[in-house]
Structure formats: structure tokens, C-alpha cells
Amino acid sequence: MSPTMDGTKQRRRGDTRQRILDVALELFAEQGYEKTSLREIAERLGVTKAALYYHFKTKEEILVSLFESLTRPMEELIEWGRRQPHTLETKQEIVRRYDQALAGAAPLFRFMQENQATVRELRIGETFKQRMRGLKDIIVDPDATMTDQVRCFTALLTLHAGMFLMQDLGGDLEERRKAALEVAVDLVTQAHRDAHAS
Amino acid sequence: MSPTMDGTKQRRRGDTRQRILDVALELFAEQGYEKTSLREIAERLGVTKAALYYHFKTKEEILVSLFESLTRPMEELIEWGRRQPHTLETKQEIVRRYDQALAGAAPLFRFMQENQATVRELRIGETFKQRMRGLKDIIVDPDATMTDQVRCFTALLTLHAGMFLMQDLGGDLEERRKAALEVAVDLVTQAHRDAHAS
Amino acid sequence: MSPTMDGTKQRRRGDTRQRILDVALELFAEQGYEKTSLREIAERLGVTKAALYYHFKTKEEILVSLFESLTRPMEELIEWGRRQPHTLETKQEIVRRYDQALAGAAPLFRFMQENQATVRELRIGETFKQRMRGLKDIIVDPDATMTDQVRCFTALLTLHAGMFLMQDLGGDLEERRKAALEVAVDLVTQAHRDAHAS
Amino acid sequence: MSPTMDGTKQRRRGDTRQRILDVALELFAEQGYEKTSLREIAERLGVTKAALYYHFKTKEEILVSLFESLTRPMEELIEWGRRQPHTLETKQEIVRRYDQALAGAAPLFRFMQENQATVRELRIGETFKQRMRGLKDIIVDPDATMTDQVRCFTALLTLHAGMFLMQDLGGDLEERRKAALEVAVDLVTQAHRDAHAS
DNA sequence: CATGAATGAGCGTTCATTCAT
DNA sequence: AATGAATGAACGCTCATTCAT
Numbered sequence A, B, C, D: 001m002s003p004t005m006d007g008t009k010q011r012r013r014g015d016t017r018q019r020i021l022d023v024a025l026e027l028f029a030e031q032g033y034e035k036t037s038l039r040e041i042a043e044r045l046g047v048t049k050a051a052l053y054y055h056f057k058t059k060e061e062i063l064v065s066l067f068e069s070l071t072r073p074m075e076e077l078i079e080w081g082r083r084q085p086h087t088l089e090t091k092q093e094i095v096r097r098y099d100q101a102l103a104g105a106a107p108l109f110r111f112m113q114e115n116q117a118t119v120r121e122l123r124i125g126e127t128f129k130q131r132m133r134g135l136k137d138i139i140v141d142p143d144a145t146m147t148d149q150v151r152c153f154t155a156l157l158t159l160h161a162g163m164f165l166m167q168d169l170g171g172d173l174e175e176r177r178k179a180a181l182e183v184a185v186d187l188v189t190q191a192h193r194d195a196h197a198s
Numbered sequence E: 001c002a003t004g005a006a007t008g009a010g011c012g013t014t015c016a017t018t019c020a021t
Numbered sequence F: 001a002a003t004g005a006a007t008g009a010a011c012g013c014t015c016a017t018t019c020a021t
Helices: A016-031 A038-045 A049-055 A059-070 A072-083 A088-104 A106-114 A116-120 A123-139 A146-164 A173-196 B016-031 B038-045 B049-055 B059-070 B072-083 B088-104 B106-114 B116-120 B123-139 B146-164 B173-195 C016-031 C038-045 C049-055 C059-070 C072-083 C088-104 C106-114 C116-120 C123-139 C146-164 C173-196 D016-031 D038-045 D049-055 D059-070 D072-083 D088-104 D106-114 D116-120 D123-139 D146-164 D173-195
Strands: none
Touching (some): A016 A038, A016 A049, A072 A088, A088 A146, A088 A173, B088 B123, B106 B146, C088 C106, C116 D106, D059 D123, D072 D088, D106 D146
């Protein structure tokens, strides 16, 4: 009965923590945070609730852990953006890279979008808000008119919507994402040109 | 003991139902649907939980009632839009009027936006989805390119964002709303022109 | 708008009390006492719960009233039986008449049978027990062997069973009742003969 | 802190599930199913309501569990009976053994008898009905006259009555049971003889 | 590394009942 | 003769969390 036996069960040794995260993300995204109980997560994994508490101190910590690992790219993007000159090219590149970051952690972002009320009261709420502010500061020119500021903000929104909300437009996901990216780049470009017009 | 006596208690006779709706909307918008308990609503009103059940069959019914009464203008807008020719002017007018509808029921729309995961599982979820689809069908030209379809969809999003999400842009609410409306109209216009270019 | 107008509503004037009893009996028999709520009774009648309280002091009183009016024949039967000589013919006649009494208030007796646990804690519980004891004293000879006493008791049971429990035996209700009556008479007769054998 | 310490608390380790069943049966039989609340059961055990839910999914499941474990002998009896020839001796033996089965789970059977209305709506209702049908099919000859079929059915009833209903006949329980058994055997015998008379 | 057993707080809901009108 | 509005108590159930083993 060595623990290294590669039976279906034993093979999983040590990655329980990751499996918890996987299942939790799936369920959080599907049903929301409050409607997903630890019992449900545990059952789907074939372990007991208490096992979850070996790996995480609270339910919220599971979410924090998911958030931190999955939004690393977004954080790096902001850091990168901060060091760039505020040129049009930078802004366009930010938009393109943010689109990538979104796609890379789609379930989490979907969750964040659909559970805003919940997230607001959680530790990650403020963190996320700051990230969005960081992004905004890069692509929004503070001297621009309010209208152009809105355009830039909307650009970010469009990317989110392209991933999660525009199913009614038909076409497949990739097509919609591509179009959304185009619109987003367009908005940022337009805002930039307005601001730097002679 | 005339019913017009303005005693703190007697004055309230008969309007309990409306007071429940008021308090519920306030709390739903503030904390979310699941985190708002009937106990909380009742306590804030100075009645017992059971009293709520005299006026509404379930917790969900309170929300349904709020939804139905507060989205009437949106419904009427869609009906009006359907009867109009699909001209640019109509689309612009829809956007303007939708902005009005949003402003008139801001707390509810904020609630809908921040509790999407919850709403999706509730009766009003599907209804709301259909409404949004209805709006989309009016301002989105089905023959347009995907990019222009996204532009129209984004226009609607921008209005929502103008009300709830753009606080970081500074300025006051009215300023942001005006700018958002401008961007929205612009997006719809651009999409329309693309589609009807020679 | 005279109250004597024979509109569907107005015609019922004054017999609401009886209509409550009718509906209550139907529901009590169908679903049991505890599972039948006053709300349900009121709704089915198209009145409010409070109206029930105009006619009856408590839920239990509705049942008491049903019981008292529907078991009058049983009471009279016992009074009659007490005045008769304890002959075989009397006993047989008691069985026959009890069969009639049962048939005349079948829903109530079904209710009593299926809700014994509940009835035991209600006011009518003791009353009913005394009635059964009264019946027993007439058809059971106190000097008889225990076996013969059981036979007589079983005779009564058989009648109940004939009305409510023997559906699995096939045939129609009348056929089963006739057979049950025959068996009951038979049991009483056998008990009597045993006791009076030389 | 050895688990064999006979402290009032420690001794109980691991048998909570059984203690729940014991207390539940006692209360269900005494007061009925609906009038017995989980709070009551928990309090009597010195645990919280939630503890019950660790061991059973629902209140109904407690009853199902009681039913299944306590009616095993009845089930085995039916299986045995089905494999026997349909002789008089078999039928008599079934009656005797059923008497034993009843005595072995008296509180449960008393509960089933006194809560028929409730049981009918529960999962065990149909199961129990099928069991009774199974028993009936063994001791009731389908070709017999309705009267003889009723006799056989009555035989089973008599056994039930002997355990629960015949307290008014005086004597002690054992005496009544013996007499009831005698009457039951007699009824079955009589039915069999009628059917197989030349 | 994980389980078994349990808790305390709370939830949405239902009920019989009351009472001023 | 009946309603509208409300209550207090209870119910079955679920949850995140704890802790000895």
C-alpha cells in the first residue's frame, strides 16, 4: 500500500490543493460564490469538508488564492504599462495584452463580473478595483475630455463583454472577441487622436 | 383614531407593501440579494418576518415585483422602438431614452449588474435577458459586420457603465452620464454609417 | 345589491359554516389533520382565514363539530343497543347497523383511522375511545374467553377494513362491504355460540 | 482519554446514529411524525439539530432508516412464504411468524398504524403497501370467494389489533396476543377449508 | 493528509391565532 | 358576516467553521 502506487487515487497525492482550486473556480463561475457551498466542492472532489480546511483557512481564502494566481498576468501587464511612454502604440498594446489576460483567466473574470456585489465585500474587491484603476491610468489621459476618458474606459468594458456578454450577437466566441478587440483599439485610438489633435 | 392622524404608526397604514419594496431595493442594491435576509428587511421596517409573507409569497416575489414595476419604462421603450423605422435617428433616440430609463431605476439596474450570477437563476433573469435582446434587435443591424454589431452593443454597455462603474474617472455623476451618452450615440452612429456607406 | 339576490355568491348566505365543514372534512380525510392548513380551507372556499374564526374558535373546533354531527348515528346506535337484551340477534343487528353508520360517515371514519396519532391528542380522541368501548360492551360478553372477546372486537375491525383497507382484494366497494359484513356477523355469532354452548 | 473510559459523554462515541434512531422511534410512536420535531429529538439527545443532519439527510430519512432496518424480518417472511406451497400449513405458519415480526418491531408498527395519513405521503408508504400486498398474496387464495378473502385479510388485521388496539379487553398483552393469534389462525383455516371443500 | 463528528448561527417559510375595522 | 394586517413561535434545513484523532 505504498503511497507512490499510481492507482487512480494515490497518483493525486499532493495536488489536492490545486484540485480544490480547479473545482472551486468551476463552481464559483457557474453558480456564484454564495450559492457554492464547501460541501459541494468537497463532494465533487471525493474528500470531506474538513480536508478543505487543511489547505485553506476559510472559504474566502480559496477565492483569494484563485484570484492571486490567475490575475498575475494582469498585474504584470500594469507594471509593464507603467514603464512605457504614454504613446498611442502603448495604449493599443495594453488593450491587446489585456484581451490576452482576460482570455487566459476567463472563468475568473466571468466570476468577478457576475458576482460584483459579493466581491465588493470580500478582500479581493478592493484589490481588483485598484488593478482596474491602474489600467485606466495607463490608457486614460487625465487631460482628455470626459468623453474621451469614457471612450477609453469603454474600451476595457468591450473586451469583457466580448468574452461574456455578447452571445446574442451570434458568431462564435473567437469572432466576437476579434471584433471586440477591434472596437476597443478603435476607441482608444480615437480618444488619443482627439486629445492630441492640433 | 382617524386614519389621517399623523402618528408615526397610524400614518403608515396600508403602505406597508410599498415600504417593503423600498427597503428591499435599498438593501438588495447595497449588499446583494443573498446577503440580504428577510429578517433584516423586517427589522428595518419594525415588523416581523411573517408580515412580509402577508404581502409577498416568497423572497423572490419581492424582487420580481420590484423588477416588474421598475422596468416598465424599459419595456415601453422596446415596444416603441419596434414600431419605428430602423433609421439612424431612431437608434439614437433609443439610446437617449434608454439612458433615461436607466437613470429612473438606477438602484435596480445597479442590482441587476452586480448580482448577475444570482439573477441568472431567478425568474427575472430570463425576462431581463429577453429585454436586452429586444433592445439589441432594434439598434443592431443584422446585416452589419460583427465589428459594427459590437459597437452597438457596446453603446448600451457604456450607458450602464456611465451610471455605475466610472466613478474613478472623477467629475460628478451627471458629467459622466452626459459623456457616456455622447459616446454611446457616437458608437451607434458610426455603426450605422459603416453599414449604409455606398 | 340586496343580500337575497340569488347570485352565485349571495345564495350561499348563512351556510358558510356548513361549507367550511364540508371542505374541512374533505381535506382532513385526504391529507390528514396536520397537513391541512386553515389557509388551504379558506382559499378553497374563497374566504379569508379570519372568516373561519368567525364560525369556529379554533382549528380543533372544526374537527369537533364534524365529529359530533357525523357520529350522532353511532351514539344513537349505542344507546339503542344498551336497552336491548344481550341476545345473539341484538349483537348481529348492532353489527349491521354499525356497518350502516360507518357508510354514512365514511370520510370521517377514514380520517379517524388514518390519523389516530393526531386524534389521540385531541379532544375527540377520548370521546371516540369511549364510543368504541360502548360498542364493545354490547357485543362482547364479559364472561367469554379472551379468544371470543377478540373475535367480537375483530368483527368491528373488519367492518372498518371493508370500507377503507381492502382495496387490494379487487371487486367493488359494495362487494367488499357485503363480504366484510358477512364475516363480521359470522365472528360475532361464533363468539356467542362458544359462550353459550352447554 | 481512552475511548473505553465510561464517562457519560465519551462512552457514546460513534453510536450517535443509533441513539438518534432510538429516540426518534420512541417519539414518532408516542406523538406521531409531524408533531415530533427535530429540535425535540436533538434536545433529548443533548446534541444540536445540525448534528442530526450529519447522520441523516432529512427527517424523512430517519424514518426510512427505521423502517428499513425494522421491517427486514417482515420482508424475509414474505420471501420465505413465496417459496412455500400454498398449503394450509404454510398459511398458518405465515400468520404465526407475522405475529412474531410484529412483536419484534411493535413501536414501528404502532407508528405505521397510527400515522397512516402521514405515511401515505412518504416514501415508505408505497413500500409498506407492497409488503402488505405480498403477505396477502400468500395467504389469500385468489379463487376464493370474496368472503373468504376478507377472512384472510382480517386475520392479519387481528394480529395488529392484538398488539395495539385491544387494551380495553383487559388481560395482559401476552394473553391478548395469544388470543388474537388463535383467532387469526382460525380465520385462515376456515377460509382455506371453504375453498377446498369437495 | 485527512476524517468523523459536531456546533452555532442563521435562513426562508408556514402555522394557528388575534383584533381593529 | 367577514376582511386586512399582523404576530410569535416553530419548523426543516444549510452553512462555514472547529477540533480531536
